[in-house]
Amino acid sequence: MGVTEWGADRDGAEALLASWMEAYGADVLNFAYSYLHNYHLAQDVTQDVFLRAFQHAASFRGESSVKTWLLSITANRCRDHLRSWSAKHELYTLDEQDPKPAAERTEQVVLDRIAQDEVWQMVLELPVKYREVVVLYYFRDLSTKEIAEALDATEEAIRTRLHRARSLLRQRMERDTREASW
Amino acid sequence: MKPPGDEERWEKRFRAAPELLFTEELKERILAAARAESSQRPLRHTARRVPRRHLRGWLAAFAGVAAAAVMVAAVWGTGAKPGPPEGETAAVADGQAASHHVAGPVQQSPLMAPVPTGGGIRLKLAPLAVTNVKTVASTPGGPRDTVEATLVNTGTTTLQKQDVWGVLSFAPAAPGHGGIDWVTAVDGPDAPLAPGQSVTWSFRPATQSVPKDAKGNLVDAPRLAFYQSGMLNTGESGPSGDAVMWSTADVRASVTGLTVSATWSTGEAFVVHAEVTNNSDRPLDWSGVFAVIWFTDPKQPGVAFTAPDVPRFFTLVKGPLTAPDQLLPGETASLSLPLVGGPAANLPNLSAHVLLVDHSGAAP
Numbered sequence: 001m002g003v004t005e006w007g008a009d010r011d012g013a014e015a016l017l018a019s020w021m022e023a024y025g026a027d028v029l030n031f032a033y034s035y036l037h038n039y040h041l042a043q044d045v046t047q048d049v050f051l052r053a054f055q056h057a058a059s060f061r062g063e064s065s066v067k068t069w070l071l072s073i074t075a076n077r078c079r080d081h082l083r084s085w086s087a088k089h090e091l092y093t094l095d096e097q098d099p100k101p102a103a104e105r106t107e108q109v110v111l112d113r114i115a116q117d118e119v120w121q122m123v124l125e126l127p128v129k130y131r132e133v134v135v136l137y138y139f140r141d142l143s144t145k146e147i148a149e150a151l152d153a154t155e156e157a158i159r160t161r162l163h164r165a166r167s168l169l170r171q172r173m174e175r176d177t178r179e180a181s182w
Numbered sequence: 183m184k185p186p187g188d189e190e191r192w193e194k195r196f197r198a199a200p201e202l203l204f205t206e207e208l209k210e211r212i213l214a215a216a217r218a219e220s221s222q223r224p225l226r227h228t229a230r231r232v233p234r235r236h237l238r239g240w241l242a243a244f245a246g247v248a249a250a251a252v253m254v255a256a257v258w259g260t261g262a263k264p265g266p267p268e269g270e271t272a273a274v275a276d277g278q279a280a281s282h283h284v285a286g287p288v289q290q291s292p293l294m295a296p297v298p299t300g301g302g303i304r305l306k307l308a309p310l311a312v313t314n315v316k317t318v319a320s321t322p323g324g325p326r327d328t329v330e331a332t333l334v335n336t337g338t339t340t341l342q343k344q345d346v347w348g349v350l351s352f353a354p355a356a357p358g359h360g361g362i363d364w365v366t367a368v369d370g371p372d373a374p375l376a377p378g379q380s381v382t383w384s385f386r387p388a389t390q391s392v393p394k395d396a397k398g399n400l401v402d403a404p405r406l407a408f409y410q411s412g413m414l415n416t417g418e419s420g421p422s423g424d425a426v427m428w429s430t431a432d433v434r435a436s437v438t439g440l441t442v443s444a445t446w447s448t449g450e451a452f453v454v455h456a457e458v459t460n461n462s463d464r465p466l467d468w469s470g471v472f473a474v475i476w477f478t479d480p481k482q483p484g485v486a487f488t489a490p491d492v493p494r495f496f497t498l499v500k501g502p503l504t505a506p507d508q509l510l511p512g513e514t515a516s517l518s519l520p521l522v523g524g525p526a527a528n529l530p531n532l533s534a535h536v537l538l539v540d541h542s543g544a545a546p
Contacts, residue, residue, distance in 0.1 A: 015518030025204030138196035
């Protein structure tokens with residue numbers, strides 16, 4: 001796949017970045033949220049992902065899709081954050097209680113829906129290594145091959161994790177059903 | 183291949199789950215950060231150019247496809263099959279549109295002739311009554327992300343899909359707010375429509391640039407109009423006041439390149455690069471025009487965007503950093519026009535053309 005230096009065509013580069021965001025912004029944001037469970041952090045990581053992609057597009061060889069590439073950057077940034085000191089010590093959910101402007105209040109509605117959604121809650125309870133595979137497979141519609149590329153793992157390992165994740169989700173659903181019947 | 187079984191139930195549940203929207207605010211924030219970064223250090227951005235051997239296959243994805251969105255044409259009440267495509271072409275009314283072979287290297291086009299100016303383009307409304315235009319949900323309980331309308335053939339002959347083309351625009355819902363804030367080209371009904379017959383037509387914009395609220399509902403008022411393929415000759419008027427004039431900006435415009443920015447299973451995102459010079463003695467406000475981009479056989483450079491089966495795209499114009507609001511008389515600016523298209527039939531040869539149209543008179 002040919003990659004041509006685009007030089008100082010800033011307007012073109014900006015349009016390219018905009019089109020990436022149009023096509024994959026929701027993928028990156030929701031994938032980041034599945035790791036971080038914090039809307040503002042997910043937005044920050046999303047910004048970081050697109051800026052990194054923007055500045056390092058030269059390293060993109062077209063061997064995977066743009067979507068897989070962006071989600072791979074997202075996974076790495078989120079894992080870095082979860083390993084960081086701040087992720088282990090900060091109580092960053094406090095800002096969710098602050099009064100918000102109208103635009104953020106509408107976003108809060110979506111966050112509330114997610115908080116009440118059974119599927120999201122089950123997924124967010126999964127260990128990260130299963131959660132990321134489930135999110136990419138079911139929410140972001142990647143194949144196991146693409147997930148393997150995004151997460152730098154073998155396809156066999158991804159299939160194994162997906163199988164284990166399904167078992168965990170099934171156990172959780174059965175548990176909920178039992179509790180509901182009492 | 184995903185395994186069968188209770189997998190379907192899983193997929194159904196996951197698909198129904200809510201998800202965060204990538205908002206315009208976040209997009210603008212990231213673009214602003216990118217601008218700030220690139221102003222501090224040389225930009226080393228690369229773009230995937232379309233190799234010539236891939237270009238035809240790539241552009242095949244756009245034949246007969248409306249711009250910047252995925253068309254979901256739902257037709258009820260008729261089981262008839264679409265008719266054969268017509269070979270008719272039409273010429274630009276008042277001049278030769280600038281064009282450029284998208285397959286070639288980026289360069290100034292030798293065909294950078296003046297686009298139609300002044301008198302504009304004379305069009306004829308299609309004999310399609312458009313009623314009950316509204317936004318609806320494409321999935322049960324989902325956001326109102328789709329535009330739906332009832333179309334009635336008010337003519338005396340059966341209309342085939344390629345007989346008409348349309349413009350869907352969104353106007354801000356707030357009263358007293360003029361103009362449009364999103365526009366796209368759309369196709370007519372998929373199946374032939376007999377005189378007097380009606381269909382329910384629908385269209386789901388695929389891009390996130392279309393104004394939506396946080397829940398994904400389309401928030402602005404949709405407007406829809408259909409035109410007959412081809413153009414009226416200069417001086418010809420419709421039999422019943424159905425002729426419409428689109429005013430074109432007094433500019434010289436040419437397509438200088440095309441970049442594929444993303445691909446996915448049902449479409450591609452790409453950016454058309456164009457150079458525009460203001461030939462008039464007045465500033466050109468980007469907010470007052472929209473761009474018409476279309477692809478044709480290079481051997482027929484006179485084929486207009488209104489011709490049957492021509493892949494055409496409409497989009498509002500965002501001014502470049504060098505001229506963010508206006509293009510002053512005599513000045514030249516490079517435009518980048520991000521577009522999204524879906525899969526369709528092959529095209530034999532491809533040239534890209536661009537026009538700027540005053541949307542105050544053209545938007546329905």
